[in-house]
Amino acid sequence: MEKVSIRKRFILAKVLIHSLVFTPDGVSNAYLYRDLAVELQRRGHKVTVLTTTPHYNVLHQELIKQPLTKRLGGLYATSSLGSVKVIHIPMFKKSPKHLVRIISALWFNLGALLIGVIVSGRQDIVFASSPPLSNGMVGRVLAWIWGVPSAYIVQDVFPDGLIRQGIIRSKVLIAFLRKLEKIVYNSNDLVVVIAQSFMTTLRSRINKLESLRLIENFVDIDFYRLLQRHNDFSLKHGLDDCFVVSYVGNIGNAQDFRPVIHAAKELKNLPIKFVFVGDGILRQSLEQQILEHNLQNISVLGYIPRDDTPWVNASSDICLVLLSQHIQGCSFPSKIFSIMASGRTAFITADEGSDLIRVVQESGSGRVVPVGDRDAFVNEIRRAFYEREVLIAEGLKARDYVVKNYSKEAISAKYDQLIHELCIEDSRSKRK
Numbered sequence: 001m002e003k004v005s006i007r008k009r010f011i012l013a014k015v016l017i018h019s020l021v022f023t024p025d026g027v028s029n030a031y032l033y034r035d036l037a038v039e040l041q042r043r044g045h046k047v048t049v050l051t052t053t054p055h056y057n058v059l060h061q062e063l064i065k066q067p068l069t070k071r072l073g074g075l076y077a078t079s080s081l082g083s084v085k086v087i088h089i090p091m092f093k094k095s096p097k098h099l100v101r102i103i104s105a106l107w108f109n110l111g112a113l114l115i116g117v118i119v120s121g122r123q124d125i126v127f128a129s130s131p132p133l134s135n136g137m138v139g140r141v142l143a144w145i146w147g148v149p150s151a152y153i154v155q156d157v158f159p160d161g162l163i164r165q166g167i168i169r170s171k172v173l174i175a176f177l178r179k180l181e182k183i184v185y186n187s188n189d190l191v192v193v194i195a196q197s198f199m200t201t202l203r204s205r206i207n208k209l210e211s212l213r214l215i216e217n218f219v220d221i222d223f224y225r226l227l228q229r230h231n232d233f234s235l236k237h238g239l240d241d242c243f244v245v246s247y248v249g250n251i252g253n254a255q256d257f258r259p260v261i262h263a264a265k266e267l268k269n270l271p272i273k274f275v276f277v278g279d280g281i282l283r284q285s286l287e288q289q290i291l292e293h294n295l296q297n298i299s300v301l302g303y304i305p306r307d308d309t310p311w312v313n314a315s316s317d318i319c320l321v322l323l324s325q326h327i328q329g330c331s332f333p334s335k336i337f338s339i340m341a342s343g344r345t346a347f348i349t350a351d352e353g354s355d356l357i358r359v360v361q362e363s364g365s366g367r368v369v370p371v372g373d374r375d376a377f378v379n380e381i382r383r384a385f386y387e388r389e390v391l392i393a394e395g396l397k398a399r400d401y402v403v404k405n406y407s408k409e410a411i412s413a414k415y416d417q418l419i420h421e422l423c424i425e426d427s428r429s430k431r432k
Contacts (some may be wrong), residue, residue: 026057037410136184157330251280340398
C-alpha cells in the first residue's frame with residue numbers, strides 16, 4: 001500500500017537517457033547509467049537508452065549477459081535490460097588517435113540524432129550526459145523535436161581539465177568550446193551536476209541559476225559490501241600477509257601516481273604492498289617507473305572483471321583516490337562511494353574546496369593529503385600502517401554514511417522527483 005500511495009504523487013513518464021557509454025561496455029559510467037535506468041524503470045517509468053556499441057572495455061561475459069542484435073545491416077543495434085530498451089550506435093574502439101576520436105564523436109552525434117528520432121519514438125523527457133559536451137546539444141534537439149523538456153547531466157566540467165593540462169591550446173578551439181558550453185547549459189531546461197564544486201564553477205556560465213541542480217552519483221550497496229579481508233583474491237595475489245594499499249580504476253591523466261612511486265621507495269622496508277588494478281594510457285609509463293626503481297612492493301594487475309572489484313576492496317587495508325591538480329573542481333571520482341560501501345578507508349589526494357574532502361569530513365572516515373605533497377603522502381601511509389585497528393572502525397563509519405546518503409535507491413528518488421517537476425512544469429507551460 002505504501003508504494004502505491006507514493007507513486008500516485010508522481011508522474012510516470014517515457015524517459016530517454018542519452019549517454020556515451022552504457023552496458024555491456026565495461027566502464028564505471030556505463031554501470032552507473034545502467035543502474036539508474038533500471039531503478040527508474042522499477043519506479044514505473046518507461047526507460048529507453050540511446051548510447052554506443054561497446055568500445056571502451058569490450059567484455060565477453062558482459063556481452064553474454066546483454067547481447068546486441070544488429071539492425072538494418074549494422075546501422076545500429078539493440079539490447080535490453082529487462083524491460084529497458086537500449087539503442088546502440090556503432091562506435092570505433094577507444095583510440096589515442098585524435099582523428100579517430102573526432103570521427104567517432106561526429107558519427108555518434110549524427111547517428112544518435114537520426115536513429116534516436118526514428119527508433120526510440122517520442123519521449124516525455126530527455127536526460128543527456130557528459131562527456132562529450134555535444135551530447136547536451138543532441139539531447140536538447142531531440143527534446144525540441146518532441147516538444148518535451150530536457151536535462152543535461154554534468155559528470156565532468158568540460159573543457160576545463162583539458163585546458164589546464166595544456167592538451168587544448170588553440171584559442172579558436174577554446175572559444176568555440178566555451179560558446180558550445182554556454183549553448184548547452186542555457187538551452188536545456190535543467191543542468192544537473194554531481195558535485196557541489198561544479199555548481200560554484202558553473203554559476204557564471206548559466207543565465208538562470210534556478211536551472212542548476214545538484215544530484216550526486218550513487219553506489220550499489222548490495223554489490224559493494226562488507227566482505228572478508230582474507231579471501232580467494234587476496235590469497236591468489238599474495239595479499240594476506242601484508243598491509244595493502246590499492247588503487248582501482250583508470251590509469252590516466254586524471255590521476256597523479258608520483259606520490260605512490262615515492263611512497264613505495266620510502267616504505268620498502270615495511271610489509272606494505274601497493275596494488276594497481278585497471279588500465280589506461282599511463283599504465284605503460286607506470287610500469288616503466290616500477291622497473292626502473294626495482295619496486296618489488298608494487299603490483300599492476302591490469303583490468304579485471306567488475307564482479308571482482310568488491311574483492312579487491314575487501315583485500316585492501318586502505319584504498320586510494322588520486323586526483324591530478326588540473327582536474328580539481330571539474331571532476332568527481334565516484335569510486336569514493338564504492339570504497340566506502342565496501343567498508344574501507346579512502347585515502348585521498350585533494351586540495352581545499354574539493355568535494356572529496358567534504359565527504360571525508362561528513363562521514364568521519366578517510367585520510368586527505370594535499371595534491372603533490374609526496375612527503376605528507378608517505379607519512380600518512382606510514383601512520384595508517386601503524387593504526388590498522390582504527391581503520392576498521394573508520395570503514396564501518398564509511399559504510400553507514402554511504403548507505404544513508406548515496407544508495408541507488410536514495411539518488412534515483414531524486415531523479416524521480418526531477419522527472420515529476422519537469423513534466424509538471426512542461427504541462428503548465430503548454431496550457432498557457
